[in-house]
Amino acid sequence: xxxxxxxxxxxxxxxxxxxxxxxxxxxxxxxxxxxxxxxxxxxxxxxxxxxxxxxxxxxxxxxxxxxxxxxxxxxxxxxxxxxxxxxxxxxxxxxxxxxxxxxxxxxxxxxxxxxxxxxxxxxxxxxxxxxxxxxxxxxxxxxxxxxxxxxxxxxxxxxxxxxxxxxxxxxxxxxxxxxxxxxxxxxxxxxxxxxxxxxxxxxxxxxxxxxxxxxxxxxxxxxxxxx
Amino acid sequence: xxxxxxxxxxxxxxxxxxxxxxxxxxxxxxxxxxxxxxxxxxxxxxxxxxxxxxxxxxxxxxxxxxxxxxxxxxxxxxxxxxxxxxxxxxxxxxxxxxxxxxxxxxxxxxxxxxxxxxxxxxxxxxxxxxxxxxxxxxxxxxxxxxxxxxxxxxxxxxxxxxxxxxxxxxxxxxxxxxxxxxxxxxxxxxxxxxxxxxxxxxxxxxxxxxxxxxxxxxxxxxxxxxxxxxxxxxxxxxxxxxxxxxxxxxxxxxxxxxxxxxxxxxxxxxxxxxxxxxxxxxxxxxxxxxxxxxxxxxxxxxxxxxxxxxxxxxxxxxxxxxxx
Numbered sequence: 365x366x367x368x369x370x371x372x373x374x375x376x377x378x379x380x381x382x383x384x385x386x387x388x389x390x391x392x393x394x395x396x397x398x399x400x401x402x403x404x405x406x407x408x409x410x411x412x413x414x415x416x417x418x419x420x421x422x423x424x425x426x427x428x429x430x431x432x433x434x435x436x437x438x439x440x441x442x443x444x445x446x447x448x449x450x451x452x453x454x455x456x457x458x459x460x461x462x463x464x465x466x467x468x469x470x471x472x473x474x475x476x477x478x479x480x481x482x483x484x485x486x487x488x489x490x491x492x493x494x495x496x497x498x499x500x501x502x503x504x505x506x507x508x509x510x511x512x513x514x515x516x517x518x519x520x521x522x523x524x525x526x527x528x529x530x531x532x533x534x535x536x537x538x539x540x541x542x543x544x545x546x547x548x549x550x551x552x553x554x555x556x557x558x559x560x561x562x563x564x565x566x567x568x569x570x571x572x573x574x575x576x577x578x579x580x581x582x583x584x585x586x587x588x589x590x591x
Numbered sequence: 592x593x594x595x596x597x598x599x600x601x602x603x604x605x606x607x608x609x610x611x612x613x614x615x616x617x618x619x620x621x622x623x624x625x626x627x628x629x630x631x632x633x634x635x636x637x638x639x640x641x642x643x644x645x646x647x648x649x650x651x652x653x654x655x656x657x658x659x660x661x662x663x664x665x666x667x668x669x670x671x672x673x674x675x676x677x678x679x680x681x682x683x684x685x686x687x688x689x690x691x692x693x694x695x696x697x698x699x700x701x702x703x704x705x706x707x708x709x710x711x712x713x714x715x716x717x718x719x720x721x722x723x724x725x726x727x728x729x730x731x732x733x734x735x736x737x738x739x740x741x742x743x744x745x746x747x748x749x750x751x752x753x754x755x756x757x758x759x760x761x762x763x764x765x766x767x768x769x770x771x772x773x774x775x776x777x778x779x780x781x782x783x784x785x786x787x788x789x790x791x792x793x794x795x796x797x798x799x800x801x802x803x804x805x806x807x808x809x810x811x812x813x814x815x816x817x818x819x820x821x822x823x824x825x826x827x828x829x830x831x832x833x834x835x836x837x838x839x840x841x842x843x844x845x846x847x848x849x850x851x852x853x854x855x856x857x858x859x860x861x862x863x864x865x866x867x868x869x870x871x872x873x874x875x876x877x878x879x880x881x882x883x884x885x886x887x888x889x890x891x892x893x894x895x896x897x898x899x900x901x902x903x904x905x906x907x908x909x910x911x912x913x914x915x
Contacts, residue, residue: 377718414805416801416804416805417718435809436804436805436807436808436809436810437807437809439807440805440806440807441807444805445805446802446805447799447801447802447805449799449801449802451799452662452797452798452799452802453797453798454797455594455797455847455851455852456594456794456797456851456852456853457594457595457851459595460594460595460794460853461798464794464795464798464806465806467791467792467795467806467807467808468806468807470791470807505594505595506594507594523806524805527806527807
């Protein structure tokens with residue numbers, strides 16, 4: 365059964381069709397990679413799946429409900445999304461930014477949220493282990509504005525992994541990473557899937573997509589041409 | 592720049608702010624007066640000091656909220672048009688005969704400023720996101736429009752009340768009374784409560800709206816409540832003392848360098864520093880060319896503009912150093 369189901373999903377904006385009648389499903393524990401040329405609608409499709417934008421027609425269903433209609437707090441406990449932008453929060457420390465991944469569980473029963481990175485347990489390991497796995501443990505006290513693009517990307521990956529969601533959506537997470545970073549991300553995705561959690565990645569790297577994913581979707585001019 | 596202040600640093604900064612606040616408060620009650628008459632202190636000097644403290648605190652906290660909501664360090668009450676439109680509301684109300692230093696005039700100021708801010712925000716909004724640059728430019732245009740309204744309404748306000756165009760545009764505490772404090776305080780207290788409620792949600796907004804939303808922050812709700820708080824913290828105060836610029840811009844910036852960007856520490860520090868700054872500015876305005884009193888907004892601008900330019904330059908240099 366699909367944990368995230370897309371039914372005839374269509375998005376039109378500014379006179380252009382970004383996504384056209386996409387129907388597909390993401391299963392529990394599955395890793396899906398979305399490939400396609402620039403402007404083919406990959407990021408728009410991922411944003412629709414994340415509920416960041418409402419579709420023009422069709423539905424993206426999370427547990428049977430249109431994902432964009434679910435309240436942000438509840439949605440963030442089910443689904444983590446990392447866009448392409450790593451800008452912002454320059455004046456905050458790496459520790460602060462990573463801790464924001466726990467906001468969605470603030471006030472939830474049996475969980476007091478993630479106040480810091482030390483001693484916070486996640487399904488994939490605790491937060492301390494996560495920052496060490498991503499090679500950013502030495503940066504915790506640094507302001508985000510002092511980091512390179514690749515370092516920032518690792519911080520944001522650590523941040524959204526703190527959400528501990530059943531579904532994780534990543535828009536070009538490998539774009540700013542070096543080869544070591546890609547290997548770390550690859551292992552993180554594999555471990556996450558082994559815990560029964562789903563990961564969807566948008567990437568331009570065909571070989572990486574085929575090595576990390578159980579299923580590869582190919583977008584062309586807004587339509588899903590191969591699955 | 593400090594991102595993670597130690598507890599000792601926080602205690603030192605907050606302790607220093609309290610000491611400065613008390614020192615400036617004492618100086619404001621004692622300096623520049625020929626005699627010390629208990630009756631005059633109680634009815635004239637104390638309400639004046641009280642107004643400077645609460646107006647300054649409100650302006651600085653409003654600056655923290657605006658910079659958080661719009662993710663833009665240039666956002667401030669006088670930039671986004673809240674201050675000037677509050678003055679426009681007050682001058683229209685006064686021209687229609689609404690009493691000065693009244694809750695009614697404060698309410699009219701808040702309504703007009705709220706409507707103006709809603710328009711400015713709508714101009715910058717697209718598909719649920721807000722373009723902060725458009726908001727700032729729209730705010731500048733709104734400020735000029737509102738000051739034109741003040742200019743037109745001013746001749747219809749009784750000259751004997753002392754509220755000229757200069758009063759509204761540049762601010763003055765010379766006409767402060769306890770009635771003015773009572774008119775402003777309820778609005779500012781509600782604004783403070785709203786700001787406190789939003790503390791935990793403001794930090795993630797420094798990413799972008801989409802990222803904050805994905806973390807579980809209800810961005811639309813938080814932004815709307817924060818802007819309501821800004822209007823309540825600024826516009827009613829403007830109806831009593833006019834526009835006092837630069838406080839909401841400079842205080843949050845200066846404090847970020849000392850104690851970092853976390854809203855939970857920045858907000859109370861801004862309240863203390865804003866109150867101290869405006870009280871000190873009023874002291875200078877009242878004494879530097881005595882017996883002539885200069886507008887307090889002129890003092891805050893003369894101090895605030897150079898300080899802000901220095902901070903801006905440091906920010907630019909820091910950013911360029913971080914580009915690798």
